Structures are given as structure tokens and as C-alpha cells.
Amino acid sequence: MTANVVIQFLNGLAGASSLFLVATGLSIIFGVSRIVNFAHGSLYMLGMYLAWSLIAFFGRGSPFGFWGGVLGAALAVGVAGALVEMLVLRRIYRAPEMFQLLATFALVLVVKDAALWLWGAEDLLGPRAPGLRGAVEILGRRVPEYDLLLIAVGPVVLGLLWLLMNRTRWGTLVRAATQDREMVAVLGVDQAKLFTSVFFLGAFLAGLGGALQLPREPANLAVDLSIVADAFVVVVVGGMGSIGGAFLAALLIAQAKAMCIAIGDVELFGTVFSFSKFTLVAEFAIMAAVLVVRPWGLLGRPPAAARGAGAVEPPLVPPGPLFWPAAMLAVLVLALVPLGGEGYALVLLIDIAIFALFAASLHFLMGPAGMVSFGHAAYFGLGSYAAGLAFLKLGWPVEAALLAAPAIGGAGALLFGWFCVRLSGVYLAMLTLAFAQIVWSVVFQWDAFTGGSNGLVGLWPQGWLKDRTTLYLAVLLVSALGIFALWRMVHAPFGYALRAARDSALRADAIGIDVRRFQWIGFALAGTFAGLAGGLFAFSKGSISPETLGVARSVDGLVMVLLGGVQTLTGPVLGATAFTLLQDEIARATTYWRAVLGLAILAIVLVFPMGIAGALRILVARAGAGR
Amino acid sequence: MLVAENLDGFYGRAQVLFGMSLSVGAGEVVVLLGRNGAGKSTTLKSLVGLVELGAGSVAFEGTRIERLPSHRIARLGIGYVPEDRRIFTDLTVMENLEVGRQPARAGAAPWTPERLFDLFPNLAAMRDRPGGRMSGGEQQMLTIARTLMGNPRLVLLDEPSEGLAPVIVEEMARTIRTLKAEGVSVLLAEQNLHFARAVADRAHVVEKGRSRFAGTMDALMGDAAARAAFLEV
Structure with a gap:
């Protein structure tokens, strides 16, 4: 010994x-x-x-x-x-x-x-x-x-x-x-x-x-x-x-x-x-x-309190009177798509609906809550595996297994979030990635329970959800409700408190907002909805693997949110749509899709260093000055 | 030596300087006077490239510098001493001086730590003390000494008398006169009229981001209207 x-x-x-x-x-x-x-x-x-x-x-x-x-x-x-x-x-x-x-x-x-x-x-x-x-x-x-x-x-x-x-x-x-x-x-x-x-x-x-x-x-x-x-x-x-x-x-x-x-x-x-x-x-x-x-590390020093660091974001505009009817109409139109047949389009639309929910949950964390996560796929994956394992090992029906997904995703976010909200900025981002990598490694190594690198197969739902069209409608409905809940929260007092905490933690604290507590709850909620998206993903694909919660998926989420713009509510949905369609095209064209994606991100970042939304704002301002 | 004309300065999207102009002659001590928020500090920062300039020109000894990066401006011979001192608190006094060191200039004896310790005797006793464990007055001496290590021909001093004990303020005035005697030009931002009177040859009165009065210190003291309009509260 x-x-x-x-x-x-x-x-x-x-x-x-x-x-x-x-x-x-x-x-x-x-x-x-x-x-x-x-x-x-x-x-x-x-x-x-x-x-x-x-x-x-x-x-x-x-x-x-x-x-x-x-x-x-x-x-x-x-x-x-x-x-x-x-x-x-x-x-x-x-x-x-x-x-x-x-x-x-x-x-x-x-x-x-x-x-x-x-x-x-x-x-x-x-x-x-x-x-x-x-x-x-x-x-x-x-x-x-x-x-x-x-x-x-x-x-x-x-x-x-x-x-x-x-x-x-x-x-x-x-x-x-x-x-x-x-x-x-x-x-x-x-x-x-x-x-x-x-x-x-x-x-x-x-x-x-x-x-x-x-x-x-x-x-x-x-x-x-x-x-x-x-x-x-x-x-x-x-x-x-x-x-x-x-x-x-x-x-x-x-x-x-x-x-x-x-x-x-x-x-x-x-x-x-x-x-x-x-x-x-x-x-x-x-x-x-x-x-x-020692939140700042063994030999580190506490960072100076950030005063107005970073540009002040313009406040989110509350949706106008036509917003909700328009959103409902969009969902209705999407619900009518299967009438045109059950082609590949349906498969893509299911993906888009799921990733829109995933991106919206990440956007909730990054935008209103101001916490950049580089490991959001961990909660997506926890949801996937929770649903998959409940279905396979416990024999739960699909409906019950789908409830396990947000529960476990949220629980994971609650646990990891407790640590993450003690840090801010890049430290927080690093920690989220470290946690995600740990979850990935556990899933990857634990052959007996998670199936290791092979993952879980045979997750096809039985009964009324067996039909692709029904499944699509169910996914669409659940995603839409999830996104609605997230958007609603942004404009509720809870969302105001989160944004106050993001823009000035000190002042928010001074007016009686328990900043860490709100951020913690916000983190857990984002994880919950990511978990829900993960659960839907598991049953729509029929199988999951460690890739489901890999770092690449976290990056996908980030790109979706940034493509759409952080300071808009609809951004993540549009971003997820554009990203899913583009990735589908690229992945079919080359095995080196990662490099293509990476180069595309680099191009976006180098051409629009202030973000697409920022570039647009500058263009609008210039047009205004020219008049 | 330095001529700045029609500067428009911005902090992000907020405009702070509106057509600010000023000049400093060789061997001169010029003071920017004005109330809080008049744009004195912003003017100094704009001269060394720390504030974005929307329009205007700055010429230093015939070279246009308004688009140059900060380190190039410093190497041309403009030293900047910030209001909040910005000492490297983790570095010792000697290391702080080392960061400021630049090659000697032709025609002038270079500043060395030893020469600076003659000028600021307090610092000589604390060569290995970290900047973070010095008093405000000592830090003020160190920040000036650090800038002098770059052998500047023009020193910009932002509110050097602010928050210092009267005895240290007097030492500061002596320092500025010594610099002048060494042939170094000085441009300082001040709110303290008495301090300005003790050291400056000429004054610019700054209000709302532009120069409202330019003339000798004596002319300003004789012009009660200008003082009342722009300086007195």
C-alpha cells in the first residue's frame, strides 16, 4: 500500500x-x-x-x-x-x-x-x-x-x-x-x-x-x-x-x-x-x-470591483402589442407544415425547434442575466441522458421521461451554478467550461451506466408519439411554450432584477436585490430549459452520445446566440434557424465542417468586432448623420 | 513646441472637448484652469492618445501626433502624469522607474534614478518598497519621477496638487520650477489658482471643452471678469 x-x-x-x-x-x-x-x-x-x-x-x-x-x-x-x-x-x-x-x-x-x-x-x-x-x-x-x-x-x-x-x-x-x-x-x-x-x-x-x-x-x-x-x-x-x-x-x-x-x-x-x-x-x-x-484562488488577489466595465447595453424593448399574436401565428404556420408531407424538412424543423429552445435558454443566461457560459451543453446533455436513462433503465413512459430532463438539467445547473455565480466575467466562463468538461468525461467514462462512447440507443418513443408528424407537433409546442416562458420572465420583475444585477451589481445590491441569489436562480432556470431541449433532442434522434453534451455543442449555442444578436429576444430563435440550416449544408459538403465553422466565426468576429448588432447600429447612426 | 488646435474629444459617444485649442512654448509652464468637468483632464489625455479625437490637430515640435499611438507620442518626448497617479502597486520604486526608462535624448543629461532621488529625497529611502505601500504624497513623487525616466521635453501634469498636504504641495511647486530650470516644458491642469500662480507663466481657462481665455498669468490675475466667469463657484 x-x-x-x-x-x-x-x-x-x-x-x-x-x-x-x-x-x-x-x-x-x-x-x-x-x-x-x-x-x-x-x-x-x-x-x-x-x-x-x-x-x-x-x-x-x-x-x-x-x-x-x-x-x-x-x-x-x-x-x-x-x-x-x-x-x-x-x-x-x-x-x-x-x-x-x-x-x-x-x-x-x-x-x-x-x-x-x-x-x-x-x-x-x-x-x-x-x-x-x-x-x-x-x-x-x-x-x-x-x-x-x-x-x-x-x-x-x-x-x-x-x-x-x-x-x-x-x-x-x-x-x-x-x-x-x-x-x-x-x-x-x-x-x-x-x-x-x-x-x-x-x-x-x-x-x-x-x-x-x-x-x-x-x-x-x-x-x-x-x-x-x-x-x-x-x-x-x-x-x-x-x-x-x-x-x-x-x-x-x-x-x-x-x-x-x-x-x-x-x-x-x-x-x-x-x-x-x-x-x-x-x-x-x-x-x-x-x-x-478563496474565490480568487489560492495565491490570487481579489479583483477590484468592476465599475461600469464594458459598454452599457441598451435596454431590451418590451414587445409591442403585435408581438405575441405574430409569434402565435408563426407557430401556427409551422404547425401546418406537415400537411405538405413528411420529408427531410420535418427532420430539420424538429432540430430547429429544439435548438431554438436551447439557444433561448443560453440567451437568457448571457443576455438578461449577463453570465456567459461556455458549457451550456452540459445541461442540455444532462437533460438528454436523464430522459434517455429514465426511458431505458427505469422503463418510464416518454411523457414522464421528458419531465426528468428539465428536472435533472435544472438540478445540475443548480449545483454548478452555486459555484459559477461566485465568479464573474471570464472566470465564470472558464468555470462553466470546466464543469461541462467534467460532465462530458463522466458520461464518456461511465460505460456501465451511460453507455460510454457508444451512448444510448433505442430511444424511439412508442405509442401516440411514434408518428413523426405528432412528434414534430409535440416538439414544436413544448419548445414554443418554453421559449414563451423564457421571454415572459425577461420582462417580469425577476428579469428586471437580473438585468439590474448585470448592469451594476453594487447598486442592485444596495437597493436590496440579493444579486448572487438571483443569478443562481437565473442560472438554474437556464439549465432547466436547456435540459428540456435536451430531453426533446433524445427522443427526436432516437439515440444520444457524449457528443450531445460536448464542448462543440456549447459553442454551437454561443454562435446561434451571437449570430442572432444578444440584445434582442427573437435573436436566438433566428440564430438557431440560420445556424441549423447552414450547418446542415456544410456538414453535407465536407468532413472538415468544424474548420469551416471556425473560419466563419473568425470572419464574423474580424469583420464585425463590435458584433453584428453593433455594426448595424453604427450603420444606422451613419445613415442618420448623412441625412 | 506644442500646438493643439480645434480638438473635439470623445468618451465613447459623449463629446467632452468642443474645439479646444492651446499652445506651450519651449521652457514654458502653462496651466489649464477650470472647474470640475470643464475638460482639463480630457485635454491632457487627448494629447497623449488616451482619448479619441474626432477632429483637430496636435503638432509637437513640428510633428503631427494626433493619430499616433500613445507609446510613439511618449517616445517623441511628451510625458504624462495622470491625476490618479496609476502607480504599479505590485512593483517596487526601482521597478516603477524601470518601466518608465527610455533612451537619453541628444543635448540633455538623461534622468537616472540617482538624479531623481536628489529631486525627491523621500524616494531614495524606499527603493525596494512596493508602490502599493507608499503614502499619497510619495506616490505623487514617484509617478512624476517615473515619467521623467522617459526624458520628456514636455511634461503633462494632471492636478498635481490635488489631495496633498500643504507642505507636499509646496514641494510640488518647487519640483515644477526645477523642471523649468532644467529646460523641461510643463503643461498642468489645475483647480487651485494659488498653486497655478506660484508656478505658471501662462494660463488657458477651460470651460465646456474649449479655451475661453488665453494669456499670461498676470493678465488673468488682472482680469477679474474672466476669473469670475469661469473659475469662481
């Missing part, structure tokens, strides 16, 4: 190094540019693949081949990061936060498909480091020499970074810019060069982390999101912008995971608990504990 714990402890230390490299790069980049680089995991993945190729090119057997490959890959990734800063991010520093996040997300999609195209879908087994192929015997167990090297890498990099930050002019400038970049510019420092160099360093560290991990883990296409979610957790736990905090948190989380594996199977009350499957739960528990005690 002792030996096992020690071995796993060393294993944890080795794992912590790569995690630290990625997380600290993310943290440094955020500190200076205030951009949360969601593509940081993609840079890590790129580091792995590039190292694989470069090592093969330089010669696998020789130390020069291996270390040259690792270093070359890290440098190349650093250059890629600098290029991303110069070509994309530099143009959108003044754009709304949400657009910056979306741009880096688009990069995730593009990099993933680029890697798929260049290296294929198969995992690539990495070479072992020449000279370090052996193992050292510790307490009768064999520990790979390479792991011992990795254990040393973390503290060495930490020391070098400390020297760089505290003993060089560049580091002094970076620390100053982290605090007040405008003042740094007024003192004569070229921000653009500073930002590019910071991105180089951050990307270099991510690439190095990936390249060094190659001998322990094959290069694969799923690593980008899993490592970036881990890095988010590390940064949130350690404290944004703190290099020491990132190191501490990486150690803590890697150790917690290692200890779970060390404990292994334990028999409690006659049931065998497999702790090795609880690694994600351990990560979650640590983050939860830290956020309760």
Missing part, C-alpha cells in the same frame, strides 16, 4: 509538470492581454503532434533527434501563438469580451481540423526519450526515468520564469502591463510588441508541455479540450495571473488524481467503489473547496 501511494505520488508529480506549463502560459497571457485563450489546449495538442513529426524527422534513436524535436516543436508552437496574436487577436482587443472568447474558440475548431487533416484521426504513439528508457527501482517498484526528469522540469521552469519576471526589464514590463497596460503605453512601451512576445512565451510553454508529455501519452485529437479544461481549473484554483499559484494548484490537482488511482478499488458497505474512476470528481471537489474559501 505504502509503496503504491509513493509511486502514485511520483506519478502525480510528473503529471503536474505538464499541467503547470500549460496553465502558467494561459495565466501569463491572460494577465497582460485580458484574453482567456481557449485555444491554449490546442497549442498543447499542436506541441504533441509537431514533436511526434519532428522527432521522426530528426531520428527517433538519437538524443539530438528527441530533444531537438521537443524543443523545435515548442518553438514552432510559440511562433504559432505569436502569429495568432498578430493576425487575429490584435484586431479585437477592444471588442467585447465575448467576441474575444469566441475567436479563440474558433481557433480550437480550426486547429482540431488542421490536425485531423495533417496527422489523421488515429492516436500517434510517441517515442521514448533516448537515454531515459529505463526505470529506477523505488520501494520495489519501477519508476520510469523519464518521469523523474519531468518531476524536475516543473520546479526548474518555475525558477526560470521567476527570474524572467523579476530580474529582467521584459519581466518588469509584463508585470506592469498586467496591472495597467494603458499606463505602460503612455510611458513609451510598445504594447503590440509586448503582447506578441507574451503570446510567444505562453504558447511556447504550452507547446513544451505537450511535447514533453508525448512519451507518456499518445498524441490524440481529444487532448485539446481536456487539457484546457484542466488548465482552467488549475488557474482558477491557483489564482489568475499567479505563476506560483499555478504551480501549487497543478501539484494539488495532479496529486489528488494520482491518489485516487493509488487508492483504487475500496470495499465500503459491501459495494466496491473504484476510486480510480473518481479522478474528475476529486478535481471538482478541490476546486469547489478552494472557491468557497
